[in-house]
Amino acid sequence: MAIVVQKYGGTSVGDVNRMKRVADRVARTHRAGNQTVVVVSAMGDTTDELVGMAEKISDLPPGRELDMLLTAGERISMALLAMALHALEIPAKSFTGSQAGIITDGSHGRARIVDITPGRISGALDEGNVVIVAGFQGVSHDTKDVTTLGRGGSDTTAVALAAALGADVCEIYTDVDGVYTADPRIVPDARKLDRLTFEEMLEMAAQGARVLQVRSVEFGRNHGVPIHVRSSFSYQEGTWVVPEEDIMENAIISGVAHDTDDAKVTVQHVPDKPGVAADVFTALGEANVNIDMIVQNVSEDGTTDISFTMPHADVHRTRELLEGLAREVGARGVAIDDQVAKVSLVGAGMKTHPGIAAAMFKALSDAGVNIEMISTSTIRVSVVVAATDAERAVRAIHDAFDLSATPVEVS
Numbered sequence: 001m002a003i004v005v006q007k008y009g010g011t012s013v014g015d016v017n018r019m020k021r022v023a024d025r026v027a028r029t030h031r032a033g034n035q036t037v038v039v040v041s042a043m044g045d046t047t048d049e050l051v052g053m054a055e056k057i058s059d060l061p062p063g064r065e066l067d068m069l070l071t072a073g074e075r076i077s078m079a080l081l082a083m084a085l086h087a088l089e090i091p092a093k094s095f096t097g098s099q100a101g102i103i104t105d106g107s108h109g110r111a112r113i114v115d116i117t118p119g120r121i122s123g124a125l126d127e128g129n130v131v132i133v134a135g136f137q138g139v140s141h142d143t144k145d146v147t148t149l150g151r152g153g154s155d156t157t158a159v160a161l162a163a164a165l166g167a168d169v170c171e172i173y174t175d176v177d178g179v180y181t182a183d184p185r186i187v188p189d190a191r192k193l194d195r196l197t198f199e200e201m202l203e204m205a206a207q208g209a210r211v212l213q214v215r216s217v218e219f220g221r222n223h224g225v226p227i228h229v230r231s232s233f234s235y236q237e238g239t240w241v242v243p244e245e246d247i248m249e250n251a252i253i254s255g256v257a258h259d260t261d262d263a264k265v266t267v268q269h270v271p272d273k274p275g276v277a278a279d280v281f282t283a284l285g286e287a288n289v290n291i292d293m294i295v296q297n298v299s300e301d302g303t304t305d306i307s308f309t310m311p312h313a314d315v316h317r318t319r320e321l322l323e324g325l326a327r328e329v330g331a332r333g334v335a336i337d338d339q340v341a342k343v344s345l346v347g348a349g350m351k352t353h354p355g356i357a358a359a360m361f362k363a364l365s366d367a368g369v370n371i372e373m374i375s376t377s378t379i380r381v382s383v384v385v386a387a388t389d390a391e392r393a394v395r396a397i398h399d400a401f402d403l404s405a406t407p408v409e410v411s
């Protein structure tokens, strides 16, 4: 008997009728003889609405209580879907992340899964149930408090469970029919990819293609779980994310991703001497802030500006720390610009094809987009631009590399 894990995102379970449609789809999978585990997100914009309520009550809600609140969204979905399956005479049982054995560390709002003990899930499957698990949540191994896995975390619940159960496939049902060469909402002629490698998907996800949460792709890669991203509104094949050895030919470019969740921080006029960067980034690391791009400019008076990007969401809680740090290292001050976006071109073929970065910068210049920062990896080129330029930049790059057309392949 095959084990299938399916994950349905917020739009797919957005109202009661959609929930019933999902139940029909799950019922088919169950009736076809599969052991079926379903991970659900909160309905529609529930998570945003819950965050909005918390923010109206407090500027900085305690992480523990925020997680308690947000996990409720997924619990609503899991119980309703179980009821919808019962109405179709399919035995089904729902479980919270904690009941499902999803054990995490204690970082509220961004917890990492450290272990999965899926005994109750296996038991319920063996009794012939469809098992429904609330996405995006777990329980801390030391405090025993409920945690959440970060926005988009239901993808990670699904792939991690698929890994723990040895599932044959993890299907991610969403509101687009697969992974595209760019966000299809911004580039209407973006092309759906049939397949891409974990490495390429990891890079696309890390650079903001929010169709899969980054950590879900890491789980897939580390445990060899094939991921099939597809639409919950059709029966068409979607996009398969698979190991490199399963792809005969690689496209040079996979796609363009963009991310508006980062802010650019500049520590201004820092004395140009050894140890300053170490001090700044050690303090940020200790505050659990993920730094992305870093650029240092030398000015004429023997001082430097250190600029870096970090998540918007962390700016508020680290502003005082940054200002304190600036004073300590003798800098003039700190400037924070949250109206920026990161636009990235991703492709495994870049390793062997020179000139990709140059062509990307030319496309941006032709579109009149100013580049504020640049960073690269072996399979990516990223730039920071003004937020107002982001969509234009994505379209210009997509056009310049002709990504709507069937790709030129390299072996």
Ligand code: ADP
Pocket (backbone or CB within 6 Å): 008, 009, 010, 011, 012, 041, 152, 173, 174, 175, 176, 178, 179, 180, 181, 182, 183, 184, 185, 208, 209, 210, 211, 212, 255
């Ligand atoms: P869900 O609620 O199902 O988890 P998300 O909103 O998290 O859905 O992710 C799906 C969305 O990701 C799509 O609606 C699309 O706008 C966006 N997206 C961004 N980049 C891409 C891409 N390269 N391919 C497909 N979708 C993308």
Ligand code: ASP
Pocket (backbone or CB within 6 Å): 009, 010, 041, 042, 047, 048, 073, 135, 136, 150, 151, 152, 153, 154, 155
């Ligand atoms: N409901 C959560 C969110 O909106 C988790 C998810 O949908 O994956 O981020």
Ligand code: MG
Pocket (backbone or CB within 6 Å): 009, 152, 155, 210, 211, 212, 213
């Ligand atoms: Mg999502």
